[in-house]
Amino acid sequence: MELVYYKGLKDEPYTTAEVIAEHTGNKYRSVSDLIRDNQDDLNEFGILRFEIAKIPGRGRPKKVYQLNEQQATFLITLLDNTPQVKEFKKALVKAFYSIKQELDQAKLS
Numbered sequence: 001m002e003l004v005y006y007k008g009l010k011d012e013p014y015t016t017a018e019v020i021a022e023h024t025g026n027k028y029r030s031v032s033d034l035i036r037d038n039q040d041d042l043n044e045f046g047i048l049r050f051e052i053a054k055i056p057g058r059g060r061p062k063k064v065y066q067l068n069e070q071q072a073t074f075l076i077t078l079l080d081n082t083p084q085v086k087e088f089k090k091a092l093v094k095a096f097y098s099i100k101q102e103l104d105q106a107k108l109s
Contacts, residue, residue, distance in 0.1 A: 003095035005066075009106055013099045014049070015072045015092065017065040023088040024079055028062075034078060035065050045070035069096045 001022065006013045017035060021028040035042065042048050049066040067075060072092060079085050 003092055004099045006099060006103065009103060012046075012068050013096060013103070014066040014068050015095075016067070020067075020072070020076065020088075023091070024076070024085045025082065026079065031075075032063070032065065034075065035067075038075070038078065042067070042071045042074065045074060072096075 001019060003019055003023070004013050004015050017031045018028060020026070021031040024031075035048070039048060046068050048071065050063045051066065052061045053064045054061045076085070076089050076092065
């Protein structure tokens with residue numbers, strides 16, 4: 001699973017609550033609750049985006065939050081600093097930086 005995504009050259013890179021949950025050892029619901037509880041703070045860093053995704057085999061869709069770099073950075077500071085979370089924080093910073101470089105190179109080409 002990728003850590004950071006983008007849709008087009010002009011779109012802002014983002015990560016998802018699913019990525020954060022999976023790589024930090026937290027449950028998706030816990031991460032989603034943390035996002036909802038801190039929504040006003042997250043909105044200071046941009047519009048909090050999400051997609052509605054259907055869960056295979058289930059009737060009820062779920063909201064998949066898409067966090068920009070600043071939102072994701074703020075959110076992960078709210079998590080406990082377990083060794084797994086610390087490793088993910090470093091990996092996420094590197095992934096955002098790498099995607100930005102890739103996008104900048106593509107824009108120059």
